[in-house]
Amino acid sequence: MKTRILGAVLGIAALSGLLVPSPAQAAADGVSSARLNGWGKHGGGSVRANVDFVNRKKVIFRNFTVRDLCPGDNAPVRARVVWIHTDGTTGHSAWMKDSNGCGDHGTNFGTIIRTDTKPIKKVYLHLQVYARSGGIRGFAFSADRYNQYA
Known part of the structure; x- marks a missing residue:
């Protein structure tokens, strides 16, 4: 009896997709963010956007926000969007820099829309x-967001 119940439960779980994540369940649409914490006299930075795949070739980034984290060190913080096509080629947006200094909210660039000629995989x-000297002090990447239509 226990074996039959366990088999039924596993069968229902497998059919409903609970045991094997589908691409739509594996970080598709939603909030993406990356952060680099500061230390000592050096500040850090963060980037955040709400990702929405529309179809195989179009993705929208809403409220794309870049923020310089305090303490203020007068060092630039910048971020961009990167996309990977299904054929493995890549592309990226222009860099967007926080011009709000050490403000509470960073710089919101609004909506960025990417419509491509090739399907976008992620x-x-x-x-x-x-750093103040001009070199890169650190970098970070958000988790991948996969296109559920590709």
């Missing part, structure tokens, strides 16, 4: 924090 956010 996207992620790329963050860079610079």
Whole structure:
């Protein structure tokens, strides 16, 4: 009797997709973010956007926000969107820099829409924090967001 019940439960779980994540369940639409914490006199940075895949070739990034984290070190913080096509080629947006200094909310660039000629497999956010001397002090990437239509 216990074997039959266990078999029925496993069968229902497998049919409902609970045991094997589908691409739509594996980080598709939703909030993406990356953060690099500061230390000592050096600040950090963060980037955040709400990712929404519309179809195989179009993705929308809503409320794309770049933020310089305090303490203020007058070093630039910038971020961009990166996309990977189904054929393995990549592309990226222009860098967007926080111009709000050490403000509470960072700089919101609003909505970024990417419509491509090739299917987009996945996207992620790329963050860079610079040192006062001009070199890159650190970088971070968000988790991949996979296109459920590709």
